[in-house]
Amino acid sequence: MANVNIRNLPDEVHRAIRIQAAQHGRSTEAEIRHILERAAMARERVKLGSYLAKTAAELGGLTDEEHALFEQVRVKSPARAAHFE
Incomplete structure (x- = not known):
């Protein structure tokens, strides 16, 4: 699998992803993977x-x-x- 580094991510975006991850019972990394998968593989x-x-x-x-x-x-x-x- 590929690895991706994201530089210069605003603190407020990182914080929002951490909160979403906690709400979904996932790690921040797993939440980011989920967000990217949904965006890249959009059914619509x-x-x-x-x-x-x-x-x-x-x-x-x-x-x-x-x-x-x-x-x-x-x-x-x-x-x-x-x-x-």
Whole structure:
């Protein structure tokens, strides 16, 4: 496992983490690990496709004409690997 040193952590932040750790029955180090894990592995991460679909829906989505245009230009054959020779 990796080790991380955090320099210049304000005293009030360290104190708040120590208090949280005590409330959760953990050491300060375990509390910091828990905070970092939650932040790095957030379940609510927005995926690009979902974000674009939501944004399009909020803007009214595609008109029938736009949808038909995309269908006309859409490639219907499977993608092939590129050859660089």
